[in-house]
Amino acid sequence: MGSYFDDVGCDNYGDRLAEGNLSVEEFDTIKPWHEMLEKYDSPYDDDWNSAKVLADPKWLAIVSTGEVVRRRLETLLGPDELKILKDAMIYPGSSKWP
Numbered sequence: 001m002g003s004y005f006d007d008v009g010c011d012n013y014g015d016r017l018a019e020g021n022l023s024v025e026e027f028d029t030i031k032p033w034h035e036m037l038e039k040y041d042s043p044y045d046d047d048w049n050s051a052k053v054l055a056d057p058k059w060l061a062i063v064s065t066g067e068v069v070r071r072r073l074e075t076l077l078g079p080d081e082l083k084i085l086k087d088a089m090i091y092p093g094s095s096k097w098p
Helices: 002-007 013-018 024-039 050-055 057-076 079-088
Strands: none
């Protein structure tokens, strides 16, 4: 999960909060999900075994929590912030963004 935090520059949300780039409500919304991500260990420590990770109940709980967080953030962010987030999260395949 290290690359996620490195790639999106969110390895320390406390700093983002102190800098005013993140509201307290946004911080409180995303913090539990990030804590789950930080603590996650793939089955058998095999991060490259997609089938095992995607079937892992701990991973499925992270995905479910992430979906709740995403929906909550949509209510907190303004249109410009949502556009940045949506544009940054475009990956091949179906999108969860409306």
